[in-house]
Each structure stands twice: as C-alpha cells, then as structure tokens.
Amino acid sequence: MLLWLLLLNILFLFPSLALPGAGPWVSLEALVLGAxxxxxxxxxxxHRLTLAVALSYGLLGFLVLADALVRESLGRGLNLYLEVRLxxxxxxxxxxxxxxxxxxxxxxxxxxxxxxxIWLLRYALERLKHHSRPHLAKPLWLIVGLALAASVTPWVGxxxxxxxxxxxxxxxxxxxxxxxxxxxxxxxxxxxNQPVPLPVLxxxxxxxxxxxxxxxxxxxxxxYRDTVGPTLDFMARELxxxxxxxxxGRLESPIQGGQSWLGHLSVLSGQWINNQxxxxxxxxxxxxxxxxxxxxxxHRAVAIMPAITQSxxxxxxxxxxxxxxxxxxxxxxPAFNWVTMPDQYTWHQFRTIRQQNSxxxxxxxxxxxxxxxxxxxxxxxxxxxxxxxxxxxxxxxGMGEAPVSLWREPERVREHYARAIAYALEVAGxxxxxxxxxxxxxxxxxDHQPAPLITGEGASRDVIVHVISADPxxxxxxxxxxxxxxxxxxxxxxQTPGAPMSRFRPFxxxxxxxxxxxx
Numbered sequence: 001m002l003l004w005l006l007l008l009n010i011l012f013l014f015p016s017l018a019l020p021g022a023g024p025w026v027s028l029e030a031l032v033l034g035a036x037x038x039x040x041x042x043x044x045x046x047h048r049l050t051l052a053v054a055l056s057y058g059l060l061g062f063l064v065l066a067d068a069l070v071r072e073s074l075g076r077g078l079n080l081y082l083e084v085r086l087x088x089x090x091x092x093x094x095x096x097x098x099x100x101x102x103x104x105x106x107x108x109x110x111x112x113x114x115x116x117x118i119w120l121l122r123y124a125l126e127r128l129k130h131h132s133r134p135h136l137a138k139p140l141w142l143i144v145g146l147a148l149a150a151s152v153t154p155w156v157g158x159x160x161x162x163x164x165x166x167x168x169x170x171x172x173x174x175x176x177x178x179x180x181x182x183x184x185x186x187x188x189x190x191x192x193n194q195p196v197p198l199p200v201l202x203x204x205x206x207x208x209x210x211x212x213x214x215x216x217x218x219x220x221x222x223x224y225r226d227t228v229g230p231t232l233d234f235m236a237r238e239l240x241x242x243x244x245x246x247x248x249g250r251l252e253s254p255i256q257g258g259q260s261w262l263g264h265l266s267v268l269s270g271q272w273i274n275n276q277x278x279x280x281x282x283x284x285x286x287x288x289x290x291x292x293x294x295x296x297x298x299h300r301a302v303a304i305m306p307a308i309t310q311s312x313x314x315x316x317x318x319x320x321x322x323x324x325x326x327x328x329x330x331x332x333x334p335a336f337n338w339v340t341m342p343d344q345y346t347w348h349q350f351r352t353i354r355q356q357n358s359x360x361x362x363x364x365x366x367x368x369x370x371x372x373x374x375x376x377x378x379x380x381x382x383x384x385x386x387x388x389x390x391x392x393x394x395x396x397x398g399m400g401e402a403p404v405s406l407w408r409e410p411e412r413v414r415e416h417y418a419r420a421i422a423y424a425l426e427v428a429g430x431x432x433x434x435x436x437x438x439x440x441x442x443x444x445x446x447d448h449q450p451a452p453l454i455t456g457e458g459a460s461r462d463v464i465v466h467v468i469s470a471d472p473x474x475x476x477x478x479x480x481x482x483x484x485x486x487x488x489x490x491x492x493x494x495q496t497p498g499a500p501m502s503r504f505r506p507f508x509x510x511x512x513x514x515x516x517x518x519x
C-alpha cells in the first residue's frame with residue numbers, strides 16, 4: 001500500500017509547479033484519498049470515486065501545463081478569467097508557426113500525456129482500495145499522523161487545492177478589477193472621453209510604428225547588445241546624414257511576450273490596458289484615443305496591419321479612416337512562417353499610401369518581421385525602388401530551417417531574435433533616412449518585451465522608443481524630462497526606468513495640444 005500511496009503523493013504534488021515558492025513534499029490530497037478509499041466498504045462507491053478523481057486530476061493537469069506555457073510565453077501565470085478569450089489567438093499562432101498538421105499532432109500528444117496521467121492515477125487508486133480492512137491500522141495511523149503534521153510543518157500541503165483556490169482568487173480579483181475599470185471609463189468626466197486636438201502637429205504627418213518584441217533587453221542583455229548595438233550606431237549615422245534629429249527613451253509595457261494589441265491600445269488611449277477584458281471594455285465604450293485626437297486635428301487616420309488576415313471587428317471600433325490588412329497591401333511575395341510580409345515591404349507600401357493622400361496622415365504601423373519564430377532573417381535590400389509588389393522577395397522563399405528545428409535549441413533562438421530586431425531597426429532607419437520629410441514626426445517603439453525564454457525571468461517590461469524628425473522642435477519636448485529615460489541619440493538611458501505607456505497620450509496632449517507652449 002505504501003508504494004501506491006507514494007506514487008499518488010507524487011502525482012498530487014504536480015500542481016505545486018504552478019504555485020510560487022517551494023512546494024511541499026507530502027500532499028494532503030493523497031493522504032485523504034488513501035484514507036477514504038481504505039474506509040469505503042462498497043466497491044461501486046470506490047469505483048465512482050476513483051473515476052471522478054482521475055478525471056478531475058486530468059483537468060487539473062491540463063491547467064498546470066497551460067500555466068507553464070503561459071508563464072513561458074507571456075511572463076505571467078495562468079488566469080482562466082482571461083485565457084478563455086485567447087484560445088482562438090493561441091490556436092492561430094500554433095497553426096501559423098507549426099502548420100495545421102503539426103499543431104494537431106502537438107495537441108494530440110498533449111492529450112495522450114494527460115490520458116496516461118489519468119490512467120496512472122486511477123490505477124494507483126484502484127491498487128489502494130484492494131487492501132483488506134483488517135490490515136489497515138498502521139497505514140491509517142500513518143495517514144492521520146502526516147495530516148496532523150501539516151499544521152506544524154511546511155513539508156505537508158495541499159497543492160491541488162491551493163492551485164484551485166489561487167485560480168478562484170484570480171477570477172474574483174480580475175472580475176472586480178474589470179468592473180472598477182469599466183465604471184471609471186463609463187462614469188468619468190465626459191470631457192475626459194472626448195478627442196483632444198493637437199494643433200502643434202496640425203498639417204504634419206505623424207507615424208507611429210510598433211516594432212514587434214523590441215524591448216529594453218536588446219541593450220541591457222549582453223546576449224543581444226553586440227548584435228543590436230551596431231545596428232543602432234549605423235541607424236544614427238544614417239539619420240544624421242539625412243539631417244534628422246532623434247531622441248530615444250523607454251516606456252513600460254503592460255504585457256510581455258504577446259498580446260501586442262494591449263500595448264498598442266495603452267499608447268493610443270492613455271489607459272493601462274493589461275488584459276483582454278480591459279481591451280474589449282475600453283474599445284466598446286467609445287473612449288477617445290489618439291486616432292480620434294488626430295482626426296479632430298485634421299489628419300486622415302490609417303492603420304497598416306500586415307498581420308491582419310481575417311476580419312478585425314475590434315479594429316473598426318478605433319474609428320480609423322482606413323485599415324490596411326494583409327489583403328489590402330498588394331503584396332505578391334511569399335510569407336515567411338508567421339510573417340505575412342517583410343517589414344521592408346510594409347514600409348515601402350506605406351510610402352505609396354502616403355503618396356496617395358494629399359492631407360496630413362496619422363498612421364499606425366504594426367511591424368512584424370521581429371515576431372517569433374524569428375526565422376528566416378532576410379537581408380535589407382539596398383534598392384528600395386526594386387521592391388515593387390514584393391515579388392523580389394521570392395528569391396528567399398523556403399530559406400532557412402523550419403521553426404520546429406530551430407526552437408529545439410534555445411541559444412540559437414536567442415541569436416535569431418537579436419538578428420530579427422536588428423533587421424527591423426535597419427529597415428525603419430533606412431525608411432526614415434530616405435523618406436521622412438520636413439513635416440513629419442516619426443515615433444518607433446516596441447510593443448512589449450519578448451517572452452521570458454529570451455529575456456530571462458524578472459526582466460524589465462520596458463520597450464525602446466525612438467522619436468525622429470527633420471524639425472528639432474518636434475523632438476525637443478521628449479527631452480523635457482517629463483518622460484524619464486529619454487535623451488538625444490539612438491540609445492535610451494539604461495539606468496532610468498520608463499514611464500508607463502498610458503502616460504504617452506497625456507504627454508502629447510500637454511506638449512502638442514491647445515495649451516502647449518511649444519512653437
């Protein structure tokens with residue numbers, strides 16, 4: 001009996017992997033189940049109990065594995081209140097990177113592992129219940145003794161119940177936080193929800209380009225700065241030669257590893273959008289964003305979204321004058337795994353869009369070449385005019401290894417990440433040095449840090465922000481000190497943490513709005 005009780009104990013310690021701190025060595029759940037099974041006289045009741053416990057354990061095991069995946073990819077623990085809304089996005093990411101066949105096989109393998117754990121647990125429970133009652137005195141005394149020890153030692157605990165209790169607490173807290181956020185949005189002063197014109201930027205193009213996964217770790221982590229640093233130096237020389245002024249700083253993103261749209265909306269709205277519920281709540285509330293501010297200023301607002309391959313209902317709530325998804329950008333070249341088109345084509349096509357509009361533009365660009373899986377890494381084409389409809393990129397179709405092969409070696413994944421960021425920066429700098437005119441403010445920033453696999457645990461969530469213009473007066477407000485971490489050049493202050501992304505819109509209001517002292 002003790003052998004099967006030991007196996008049962010090991011299985012029920014598994015949920016402790018999803019809990020903070022060191023877990024117990026003895027599971028109370030295993031002890032209690034052992035005692036109950038030994039005392040149940042009727043076989044049919046014991047059969048029902050073992051079946052119910054095994055199936056419940058299978059669900060619990062699935063959630064623990066999901067927690068590990070969320071921690072590795074998003075830098076936080078599982079929160080069922082939020083994750084149920086992201087299932088479609090997770091499946092889309094898997095199928096795009098792995099293909100439908102491998103994605104289905106991976107899911108099937110996971111289910112097989114869980115089925116094996118369920119069978120093993122039930123087998124252990126069945127073995128326990130076969131012991132005859134006359135010989136149960138010693139095991140039951142052992143169980144009672146260990147259970148009493150739980151009150152005086154950390155070595156005995158209830159990891160399964162603790163995991164369930166933690167999820168219940170997260171659900172309650174997230175629900176309450178969401179209700180509070182909704183109340184603030186809907187019942188706040190009416191003027192706070194109205195567009196704010198930015199007359200200092202009237203008649204000027206404003207370009208807001210989000211570089212995927214461009215975090216502060218690219219410069220603070222020695223594994224990446226030797227690759228990204230020289231690219232920034234090259235970018236600085238190009239911008240200086242072109243007569244452009246640049247300042248660089250940092251902002252704190254509400255997320256890490258994924259859900260880029262939360263970072264985008266935090267910047268655009270001036271609100272801290274750190275989960276999907278807050279995102280949906282704010283968009284559905286008609287709360288004003290920078291899109292509305294610039295439209296009120298006289299700009300035509302456009303979104304360049306090469307990763308949008310299907311309908312995007314949420315995008316319509318932003319009130320853009322035009323959203324350019326993957327099918328609207330005229331790309332005739334190949335996709336590169338998750339990346340529907342390289343950044344250089346996106347910038348090239350944005351120039352065409354700019355030429356087709358006579359008035360000032362406010363443009364948001366989602367630049368995705370630095371999105372995982374970071375393979376292949378394309379070269380930057382010297383001749384931008386040769387890009388045309390993107391068929392020039394067909395020469396690299398099928399280049400590089402499959403993501404499944406690359407991701408077997410974390411060090412090589414990190415190397416590819418740095419190279420992908422360097423590519424994105426070189427392209428953005430190349431576009432700015434060639435095509436940014438006198439009446440343009442260009443802001444290039446990261447949406448979030450990459451996953452903990454890349455940054456390590458506990459890394460800052462700050463992203464890098466470059467502000468570029470041929471007019472130094474448009475860059476000067478960013479050096480006022482109101483947003484910490486900004487300084488002239490292409491490198492931020494690495495010692496000063498950045499302000500939250502939610503402070504960016506209010507900052508623009510103060511320095512470029514109606515009551516600004518800017519020239």
